[in-house]
Amino acid sequence: MIDPVPTSPAPSPAPAATADPALASDPTLLRTYLALNLDLDNLANHTTLPLDTLLAWAETPAIAAAAAAWLRHRKLALESALAEARLLILPALTRLATSAESPLERRRAATLIMRTDRPPRANGGLSGEAAPASAPRTSSPPPPPPTPP
Numbered sequence: 016m017i018d019p020v021p022t023s024p025a026p027s028p029a030p031a032a033t034a035d036p037a038l039a040s041d042p043t044l045l046r047t048y049l050a051l052n053l054d055l056d057n058l059a060n061h062t063t064l065p066l067d068t069l070l071a072w073a074e075t076p077a078i079a080a081a082a083a084a085w086l087r088h089r090k091l092a093l094e095s096a097l098a099e100a101r102l103l104i105l106p107a108l109t110r111l112a113t114s115a116e117s118p119l120e121r122r123r124a125a126t127l128i129m130r131t132d133r134p135p136r137a138n139g140g141l142s143g144e145a146a147p148a149s150a151p152r153t154s155s156p157p158p159p160p161p162t163p164p
Contacts, residue, residue: 038068038072044058047061048073048078049081049082049085053073053082053085053086055070055073104127108124108127108128109128112128
């Protein structure tokens with residue numbers, strides 16, 4: 016039997032800073048945090064508060080809920096702007112698909128028109144999550160040319 020490898024105990028985490036109750040009631044701090052796109056480093060630079068205090072403040076239920084609501088509404092605004100942009104570009108793409116001299120440009124415009132009908136990807140680019148990896152493309156050699164009879 017093999018003896019298990021002895022392990023040292025995990026180091027205990029440093030005690031977390033506690034949120035100052037006065038900060039929780041400061042609406043200016045929350046407005047600044049939202050205006051800075053939830054960037055705590057930037058917020059620390061705009062205030063005299065240390066980063067660990069701001070982190071504890073941002074983790075309080077009220078501030079975390081406000082940040083989550085802000086992110087939801089921001090995502091809705093982005094989706095709405097994207098839908099509006101798609102609607103605005105469709106007439107121009109349709110003209111290009113029907114009147115361009117180059118067959119390549121007509122095909123490109125038609126392809127873009129077809130893509131505007133698809134819903135956006137599930138992650139939308141706002142959550143910070145990477146898009147799902149697609150299967151690797153394998154290229155097969157082209158078929159041989161037909162032989163004359």
